[in-house]
Amino acid sequence: MRYFSKRALSGHLLWGLALSCAVSTADDANSPYLYCTTCHGADGNGNVIIGAPKISGMQEWYVRNQVQSFLAGWRGDHVDDDAGAEMQAIAGLLSREEELEQVISYISGMMSVPADSTVDGDVVPGRVLYQTCAACHGLKRRGFVQ
Numbered sequence: 001m002r003y004f005s006k007r008a009l010s011g012h013l014l015w016g017l018a019l020s021c022a023v024s025t026a027d028d029a030n031s032p033y034l035y036c037t038t039c040h041g042a043d044g045n046g047n048v049i050i051g052a053p054k055i056s057g058m059q060e061w062y063v064r065n066q067v068q069s070f071l072a073g074w075r076g077d078h079v080d081d082d083a084g085a086e087m088q089a090i091a092g093l094l095s096r097e098e099e100l101e102q103v104i105s106y107i108s109g110m111m112s113v114p115a116d117s118t119v120d121g122d123v124v125p126g127r128v129l130y131q132t133c134a135a136c137h138g139l140k141r142r143g144f145v146q
Contacts, residue, residue, distance in 0.1 A: 033106050035090050044110040051083060057112025062143060063104045067091050 036055065040046055044056030055063075069075040070091035076084025094100045130141075137143055 033103065035093055036103060036107060043113070044107065045113060054112075055107050056110035058108060058110075059143065060104060060108035063107045067094075067100065067104060 036044070039050060039052040040055045041052075044054065046052050046054035058066075066075070070084070070087045071094075073088065075081075076086075076088040078084065094103060133141075
């Protein structure tokens with residue numbers, strides 16, 4: 001049985017409040033997209049204040065993999081992963097396969113706006129260090145297309 005910290009429970013309560021506000025003002029109160037946009041923003045560029053990452057620009061196969069990982073309990077199950085636990089709960093709200101596919105299509109169709117560069121560094125040592133990352137993210141830093 002999973003026990004949530006006070007912080008996680010507070011987050012769930014705030015999320016519920018935000019969702020109820022969003023639902024009451026939305027044109028389509030039954031839209032599964034509200035689950036995503038409440039935290040990640042209507043443009044999918046994330047919310048630094050609550051730690052919701054950017055989801056725009058993700059490829060369909062990657063979004064599907066992540067949502068299915070939350071549904072299966074592979075992600076968000078660590079006792080210290082409050083945000084992951086919330087995502088498990090949110091993914092669980094997608095009750096029909098049709099809703100799941102709609103959300104995956106919606107997220108993968110979001111246009112990505114590049115973030116401003118906030119890091120200065122030396123490219124040469126960075127290129128060497130990146131070789132470990134390239135195993136999964138590819139030499140062009142775009143991930144692998146399946």
